[in-house]
Amino acid sequence: MNIITEKREQIIKSGALQQVLAFASLILLVLIFSLSSSNFFQFSNIVGILLSTAVIGVLALGSTFVIITGGIDLSVGTVMTLSAVMTGVFITFFGLPVPLGILGGMLTGAFCGMLSGLSIAKMNIPPFIATLAMMMIAKGLALVISGTKPIYFAEETGFSQISQGSIIGDIIPGFKIPNAVLIFFVVAIIGAIILSKTIIGRYNFAIGSNEEATRLSGVNVHFWKVMIYTITGTFTGIAGILMASRLNSAQPALGMGYELEAIAAVVIGGTSLSGGKGTIIGTVIGALIMSVLTNGLRILSVPQEWQTVVVGFVIILAVYGDILRRKKSV
Amino acid sequence: MSEILVTMDGIDKSFPGVRALIDCKFELRAGEVHALVGENGAGKSTMMKVLTGVYQKDAGHIRVKGQEVHIANTKVAQDMGISIIHQELNLAADLTIAQNIYIGREPRKFLNLFLDEREINEQTIQLFKRFNLPSMDPRTLVSELTVAKQQMVEIAKALSFDAQVLIMDEPTATLSDAEINDLFQIIQQLRNNGVGIVYISHRMNELKQITDRITVMRDGGYVDTVDTAAITIDQIISMMVGREIYQSSKKLKIDDSLPNVLEVRHLNRGRAIKDISFDLKKGEILGFAGLVGAGRTEVARAIFGADRIDSGELFVNGKSVVINSPYQAVKYGIGYLSEDRKHYGCMVDMDVKMNIAVASFQSFTNGMGWVNEKKMTQVSNEVVEKLKVKTPSIHQEVKFLSGGNQQKVVIGKWLTRDCEILIFDEPTRGIDIGAKSEIYKLLNDLVEQGKSIIMISSELPEVLRMSHRIAVMCEGRITGILHRDEATQESIMSLATQRGA
Numbered sequence: 001m002n003i004i005t006e007k008r009e010q011i012i013k014s015g016a017l018q019q020v021l022a023f024a025s026l027i028l029l030v031l032i033f034s035l036s037s038s039n040f041f042q043f044s045n046i047v048g049i050l051l052s053t054a055v056i057g058v059l060a061l062g063s064t065f066v067i068i069t070g071g072i073d074l075s076v077g078t079v080m081t082l083s084a085v086m087t088g089v090f091i092t093f094f095g096l097p098v099p100l101g102i103l104g105g106m107l108t109g110a111f112c113g114m115l116s117g118l119s120i121a122k123m124n125i126p127p128f129i130a131t132l133a134m135m136m137i138a139k140g141l142a143l144v145i146s147g148t149k150p151i152y153f154a155e156e157t158g159f160s161q162i163s164q165g166s167i168i169g170d171i172i173p174g175f176k177i178p179n180a181v182l183i184f185f186v187v188a189i190i191g192a193i194i195l196s197k198t199i200i201g202r203y204n205f206a207i208g209s210n211e212e213a214t215r216l217s218g219v220n221v222h223f224w225k226v227m228i229y230t231i232t233g234t235f236t237g238i239a240g241i242l243m244a245s246r247l248n249s250a251q252p253a254l255g256m257g258y259e260l261e262a263i264a265a266v267v268i269g270g271t272s273l274s275g276g277k278g279t280i281i282g283t284v285i286g287a288l289i290m291s292v293l294t295n296g297l298r299i300l301s302v303p304q305e306w307q308t309v310v311v312g313f314v315i316i317l318a319v320y321g322d323i324l325r326r327k328k329s330v
Numbered sequence: 331m332s333e334i335l336v337t338m339d340g341i342d343k344s345f346p347g348v349r350a351l352i353d354c355k356f357e358l359r360a361g362e363v364h365a366l367v368g369e370n371g372a373g374k375s376t377m378m379k380v381l382t383g384v385y386q387k388d389a390g391h392i393r394v395k396g397q398e399v400h401i402a403n404t405k406v407a408q409d410m411g412i413s414i415i416h417q418e419l420n421l422a423a424d425l426t427i428a429q430n431i432y433i434g435r436e437p438r439k440f441l442n443l444f445l446d447e448r449e450i451n452e453q454t455i456q457l458f459k460r461f462n463l464p465s466m467d468p469r470t471l472v473s474e475l476t477v478a479k480q481q482m483v484e485i486a487k488a489l490s491f492d493a494q495v496l497i498m499d500e501p502t503a504t505l506s507d508a509e510i511n512d513l514f515q516i517i518q519q520l521r522n523n524g525v526g527i528v529y530i531s532h533r534m535n536e537l538k539q540i541t542d543r544i545t546v547m548r549d550g551g552y553v554d555t556v557d558t559a560a561i562t563i564d565q566i567i568s569m570m571v572g573r574e575i576y577q578s579s580k581k582l583k584i585d586d587s588l589p590n591v592l593e594v595r596h597l598n599r600g601r602a603i604k605d606i607s608f609d610l611k612k613g614e615i616l617g618f619a620g621l622v623g624a625g626r627t628e629v630a631r632a633i634f635g636a637d638r639i640d641s642g643e644l645f646v647n648g649k650s651v652v653i654n655s656p657y658q659a660v661k662y663g664i665g666y667l668s669e670d671r672k673h674y675g676c677m678v679d680m681d682v683k684m685n686i687a688v689a690s691f692q693s694f695t696n697g698m699g700w701v702n703e704k705k706m707t708q709v710s711n712e713v714v715e716k717l718k719v720k721t722p723s724i725h726q727e728v729k730f731l732s733g734g735n736q737q738k739v740v741i742g743k744w745l746t747r748d749c750e751i752l753i754f755d756e757p758t759r760g761i762d763i764g765a766k767s768e769i770y771k772l773l774n775d776l777v778e779q780g781k782s783i784i785m786i787s788s789e790l791p792e793v794l795r796m797s798h799r800i801a802v803m804c805e806g807r808i809t810g811i812l813h814r815d816e817a818t819q820e821s822i823m824s825l826a827t828q829r830g831a
Contacts, residue, residue, distance in 0.1 A: 197703075198698075202684070202691050205684070206684065210676070212674050213668075213673070215656055216674050218656045218660025218661070219688065219691075276677070276679050
């Protein structure tokens, strides 16, 4: 009996309730849209939703790390674009093999993240400003390097297969789930492992919960912050590759505004912007809620402008629900 | 005899768990400087906060010029002509002198739509003239003034409310000797103008110099009110500390032959730390006594690498070391327990386990960065058991624990890290009596195991009871290091109030 109540308290406190609530809202949304329109709960539409979640989802997964430290990364949108452009440069211009190009794209993201991390940790620049600057630097560089023109990938490289192919469809015929979706879930699992099982994840929460106390515990906070921003950057690089592969081209003008959608997904998923609280599964659900909402409203023929308005209100609702829950638990 | 401005009588004030004021009284006449003295926590500030409407008294009477009054908030106090000048000045640095003085009641013009800068500056000049304050350009930005000048602005601001009662909380704490003389001249002027001044200070020699009467408070109670001319500084000090001292029954042994684990030489940092040198022996508790603001916490943070230092040398176990960050300090086996547990000690939103493990994650992690959850749980459970932390489980968030148990968790953090030198900053602040004695026992156990402890404490009985030796600080300097046998409350207090040359 005692153990059960204790377990229950633990669940409430660990924020698991928030995920249950978020998951319930996701199911509720799916139910409402399914009942409203027969077109919604179709295999092809569900796959479409998942596919449209993949890029924003991976960006949001990366952002989860910095947001748990109490920081923010505004540069993920344009760094994603820069990573895509660099991948294009490596594969199309330099003729490097696809795997090396992918590695180059990921390293580009990681490098940008590391630079943001260094300016935040070593130069003491607030994360908002440092990543705002990185957002502009990456945007500019993407345009400069590409010569403001899209870089196309040759069909024979098979680069487009990274997003558009379907390994699952090859194994189970008829179950053609694109690789992008598979990659999104694999990246989510890797993210969850880093966050919950490794020392980086532990310091991530410690810094977010009380950075000064963590520093005074003899933790090299500067080093770990740089590491965390680098992880976010790496995830951003992966998102860039997914994006480029899906369009079979690197579009240097894209990317602005993605960072805000990513942050929205993280917040809907129950991660606190003040740091110290958050989960990967929450972010996955948050990203799914955003795309289900957009997709469902579109099927119901709600104009796109109004879809954005609805998403705005959903963010308010999600965060207010979280605040109410926190008040209760204290 | 001059008119009585304020009478406070039978004042009681309680906060949850503490009786801050018990049947206290205070009286202020027009044209007198009346000192209010007592140790930290004696209730001086609470008493003045009751008078200025920050707190509401639970019982008692306040009379202003013979009229019984109810001071509901600070505005009411201000309207009655009661003003306070805090130790930390409350000025907007980016506004001018005049703008600061008349903030919230600026003169306007043109249908009250525009501020009248000329009028505000003129009023300020008049104000300074009326009270014979040194003239300053009212358009000067406050950020360009010295602390002494800023204080002058605060005084002028108080006087602009037609203040008849002026409370000054440690006004000389940050002033140079020349500036103090200027301030005293102004206080004399105000006294001649019939203003009553409440003067709170820890500096005994100043009391003799400037005050007419002295009221002593101790442990939230009223002790006595005396004429300054009729009493010596030693008598005041013994009135301030005159409570029973509870000694530990066990005699601590002091062994001068033990090796030094930490040697500090000529540590300097700005105005806060001035040429600090001392040794810490293996297995001893070195107490750090002094008044609040004497620089003890600053010394601890400097040794621990939390703040940078201007100059100085550190030796750990005889070897010269450079410590620029807490990360390095911990590597040399130095742990620091902050006085402010909530902000610098623990992560209140995290569970007990996380808080115990945070300084030692590396030892719970394999080469791949994988955290060994099992080992962490096991160690945390052991610590909780050993220190008798009262918590339902190691998964309880620390914010739900009592102060004493939070402190034990922080101690557990450093035990897990196995530091040889521990710096405890006010280890029993905000902790109830029962938990206090448990913490004391824990400290004694630690030194018996050969650890060395620096214990900063503002509670004299605690310092006397626990320490093998006691370093006393005043204004950034060590004014003396006393052996346990020669230390008394009186000898510590007189070192703690000994201002440097």
